[in-house]
Amino acid sequence: MKRNFPVLLIALILTGLAAYQMIQNGQEVRAAGGIRPPEMARNKPVPSFTLQGLDGKGYQIGGEREKPLIVNFWASWCGPCHEEAPDLKRMFDKYGEHFDLYSVNVTRDDRLEDVKGFVKKYDLSFPVLLDQKGTTAELYRILFVPTSFLVDKHGILRDVIHVLPPEMLEKRIQLLINSQG
Numbered sequence: 455m456k457r458n459f460p461v462l463l464i465a466l467i468l469t470g471l472a473a474y475q476m477i478q479n480g481q482e483v484r485a486a487g488g489i490r491p492p493e494m495a496r497n498k499p500v501p502s503f504t505l506q507g508l509d510g511k512g513y514q515i516g517g518e519r520e521k522p523l524i525v526n527f528w529a530s531w532c533g534p535c536h537e538e539a540p541d542l543k544r545m546f547d548k549y550g551e552h553f554d555l556y557s558v559n560v561t562r563d564d565r566l567e568d569v570k571g572f573v574k575k576y577d578l579s580f581p582v583l584l585d586q587k588g589t590t591a592e593l594y595r596i597l598f599v600p601t602s603f604l605v606d607k608h609g610i611l612r613d614v615i616h617v618l619p620p621e622m623l624e625k626r627i628q629l630l631i632n633s634q635g
Contacts, residue, residue, distance in 0.1 A: 494595055500525070500603060500611050501593045505558065505583040508573065513556055513583050517609045522553045522630045526602040527591055529560050530568035535600045538617045539576040545627050546580050552631045555580040560599060562588035604630045 494500070502516025515525060526542060528535040546555045559569045561584045573582050585591050594603065604613040604626060612630055615623070 494603075494611065494614070496611055496613065498611055499609050500605050502609075503590050503593060505585060505590060508570070508582045508584065511581070513581055515556065515605075519554070519605075519607045519609065522607050522612075522633065523605045524553060524555045524602055524627070524630070525558060525594075525605060526555065526600060527558045527560060527585075527594065527596050528600045529564045530572040531564065532599045534617045536572075538600050539572070539578070541618075541620045541623055542580075543576055543578060544620070545623060548624075549627055549631060550580070553627065556583055557581065558583045558585050558590060560588060560591045560596065561586045562591075606630065606633050 500516060502514070504512050504514045507513055515523065524542075526538075528538070542555065542557070557578060557580055559572075559582060561569065566584075569582070569584070572578075583590075594601075598616075600617060602615045603611055604615065606612050612633060613626060615626055618626065
């Protein structure tokens with residue numbers, strides 16, 4: 455127990471900091487007369503957005519689609535993102551005809567050269583979108599990366615995941631593909 459105390463203390467501090475930031479962000483939005491981002495909840499529509507990809511094309515999320523979608527938020531400096539990238543690539547290579555994968559780089563907190571290096575290192579073949587101002591990450595209430603949203607073809611949030619072992623990731627993707635949503 456004594457060895458776990460520092461870890462528990464750090465986790466408690468980080469949780470408190472995240473809660474404080476969420477409260478502050480909400481107060482800033484209200485003070486500015488803005489509208490709070492919609493709640494992210496399973497079985498509810500995801501917020502719509504459009505971002506430009508590294509390929510120069512615009513990509514839109516929200517509403518009806520031909521296939522289910524995974525929206526993966528990440529950054530090149532994030533260790534768990536490096537851990538997750540090869541598994542996402544394998545799953546996309548294996549099941550990509552049955553779902554779309556949009557990899558959203560939180561570019562505000564990253565460098566474009568590092569983003570391009572990450573994409574090259576892992577040979578990512580799915581669209582990499584650039585959230586240059588961080589507004590999409592805020593809209594989706596991203597507190598840490600990586601975070602992935604599994605969205606059915608009707609634009610409904612089905613699941614939120616972080617780094618998973620490959621077999622669990624595959625099961626979640628299969629559930630998304632097979633959902634009747």
